[in-house]
Amino acid sequence: MEYPFEIQMTKNSRLEGLDLSSLPFGRTFSDHMFVADYKDGKWQDCKIVPYGPISFNPGLMALHYGQSIFEGMKANVSKTTGEPVLFRADKHFQRINKSAERLAMPQVPEEVFMKGLETLVSIDKGWIPNYEGSALYLRPFLFATDEFLGVRPSDTYRFMILACPVGPYYPKPVRILVAQKYVRAFPGGVGFAKAAGNYAASLKPAKIAKSEGYDQILWLDGQEFKYLQECGTMNIFAVIGDTVVTPPTGDTILDGVTRDSSIQLLKAMGKKVEERPISINELLQAQADGSLKEMFGTGTAAVVSHVETWAYQGTDYPLPAIEDRVVGPVLKKTLEDYKNNAIEDTMGWIKPVKELVNVK
Ligand SMILES: Cc1ncc(COP(=O)(O)O)c(C=O)c1O
Structure with missing residues (x-):
């Protein structure tokens, strides 16, 4: 394992008593988040920590020159196995690195991206809503962290993943x-x-x-x-x-x-x-x-x-x-059935998220 992970579990879960069936899109965040830093030319300090504020100085390059990219993807509970599943995680992984390449940012290693996602989803699987059109929305993102006012690529970066339980995005036509x-x-x-x-x-x-x-x-x-x-x-x-x-x-x-x-x-x-x-x-x-x-x-x-x-x-x-x-209504239903793993994964798009052991 090239990138060791540290896991700090929250002592105050916000999940209990939360109604996952009536959440506006993108406003509620799960208990944990994934963090990794790029410095001295390599990725390090991979960890899952309780969701909360992060601290940077105001010279943060991402704020001034916009070296900042993201992904948006979903995890659902499989209707077939009951375990969490990711939809086309490999495509999102490839795309974040295409975005990174265009914005002169370092590539995110596959192990960091996939293990970050899987560990976060596994730990926060209780946050995956399970009603029609719902999902755990995952937001991997990468931003420049040098403290410097000058237009050039940053030397340091942070990669993070957040998770939001969500309902349908545009509920109406x-x-x-x-x-x-x-x-x-x-x-x-x-x-x-x-x-x-x-x-x-x-x-x-x-x-x-x-x-x-x-x-x-x-x-x-x-x-x-x-x-x-x-x-x-x-x-x-x-x-x-x-x-x-x-x-x-x-x-x-x-x-x-x-x-x-x-x-x-x-x-x-x-x-x-x-x-x-x-x-x-x-x-x-x-x-x-x-x-x-x-x-x-x-x-x-x-x-x-x-x-x-x-x-x-x-x-x-x-x-x-x-x-x-x-066309549209049938496609919507098929895509949702696919993401929920309610129909057979004939395309190889579903990635089961395995249970983590030894997490306290
Ligand atoms: C500009 C833009 N186009 C298209 C899409 C749809 O892409 P995807 O199906 O990968 O979510 C998105 C959002 O995700 C977007 O932001």
């Missing part, structure tokens, strides 16, 4: 507004990375969209304002005729784990799926001739979020009622 002024990502930029700054940049446009009665922005490319990119913090899919289409990933679109899982599951169900550029004109045409049957977003938090209405240049375009849709 969403109304989305096509971006006309703001841009999420440019070729050559950091759109494909889960960089904290991407989310900061999206807040003002999202706030404006909200004030106009929409839930999310449908981002277009920043060069021609013509091609669909993503929808808020989700990848976007449309069902046009009998074909499910989604924009191809690249350096402007996050390679969503739910997106990839959806494509594979839809293909396995016999659906026609195309990864190709979708222009706003194609969408307008499909809306006009009635072939635009569905739109939905995919993401770890949202799973599948049905689009009720999309809006472009001052016009609202309603989509067919959810009960008349044949």
Whole structure:
């Protein structure tokens, strides 16, 4: 074992008496968190400690220059074995390191990432809610910790994992507004990375969209304002005729784990799926001739979020009622069944979290 782990258990669990069935997304944190530090060119001090404040000096580079990335993933209780399971942990591990590479940060070793996750989930397994649409949301994140005011990559970093019991993210179908002024990502930029700054940049446009009665922005490319990119913090899919289409990933679109899982599951169900550029004109045409049957977003938090209405240049375009849709609702149910391990893991996406021994 290259990275020894220390475990400090809380003496004051907050779990007792907590109603896991009525928690707002991302506000309640489990009893413990994982911490590891990168210094002198290597990862060290891996530990599980009680969830609580961390202390840094105000010169912390992450605060000034935004060298900060994260992941979002889920653990559920397996409906088959009753043990905790992680969904596609390997994909999230690969993606955090793709983000790290783009932001000139060190790679997180697989042992640190996986053992950190598994140890935390195993210790806090009582925090995994077990009702429809719920999960233990896991937030691995990495940030620069040098105390220095100067633009260069930090020499030191902290990697942490938090866990939040959560219910459904967007409980209702969403109304989305096509971006006309703001841009999420440019070729050559950091759109494909889960960089904290991407989310900061999206807040003002999202706030404006909200004030106009929409839930999310449908981002277009920043060069021609013509091609669909993503929808808020989700990848976007449309069902046009009998074909499910989604924009191809690249350096402007996050390679969503739910997106990839959806494509594979839809293909396995016999659906026609195309990864190709979708222009706003194609969408307008499909809306006009009635072939635009569905739109939905995919993401770890949202799973599948049905689009009720999309809006472009001052016009609202309603989509067919959810009960008349044949792709999004089935996909959502299949993904949830998959994550809960209620159906056979034919894709090899489920990682059981083993019981820890000798934890006091
Ligand atoms: C910008 C963005 N796009 C897409 C997604 C969906 O990715 P995933 O399915 O891996 O959660 C997310 C969120 O996780 C996101 O933040």
